[in-house]
Amino acid sequence: MPRSLTLLADEKKLASLRYIEEKTVDLPIGDHYLIAKMGWCKSDPFLINLSESEPRTLLIDCVSPLEAGIRAWIPPFVIFTIREVPTPA
Numbered sequence: 001m002p003r004s005l006t007l008l009a010d011e012k013k014l015a016s017l018r019y020i021e022e023k024t025v026d027l028p029i030g031d032h033y034l035i036a037k038m039g040w041c042k043s044d045p046f047l048i049n050l051s052e053s054e055p056r057t058l059l060i061d062c063v064s065p066l067e068a069g070i071r072a073w074i075p076p077f078v079i080f081t082i083r084e085v086p087t088p089a
Helices: 065-071
Strands: 005-009 012-017 030-038 041-043 046-050 057-062 078-085
Touching (some): 030 078, 046 078, 065 078
Parallel strands (some): 041 078
Antiparallel strands (some): 005 030, 030 046, 057 078
């Protein structure tokens, strides 16, 4: 069974995602630190500022399989990136 990716917002579990799964989550207005995590591997914190209640789209990427195999054993175990992408119309 494939492992799921956990999305944390301000150190609290926000969602679990399977491979290529999309989810919609609600966060209150304000600044939030997001981290994607699977096992001991994670992303760097991503700061998002929500000032309006308009949809925002984030993409969570994993580095290449070769790079992930190396980075998964070297602290700080960062193999994921979170970035904002334009929201589809």
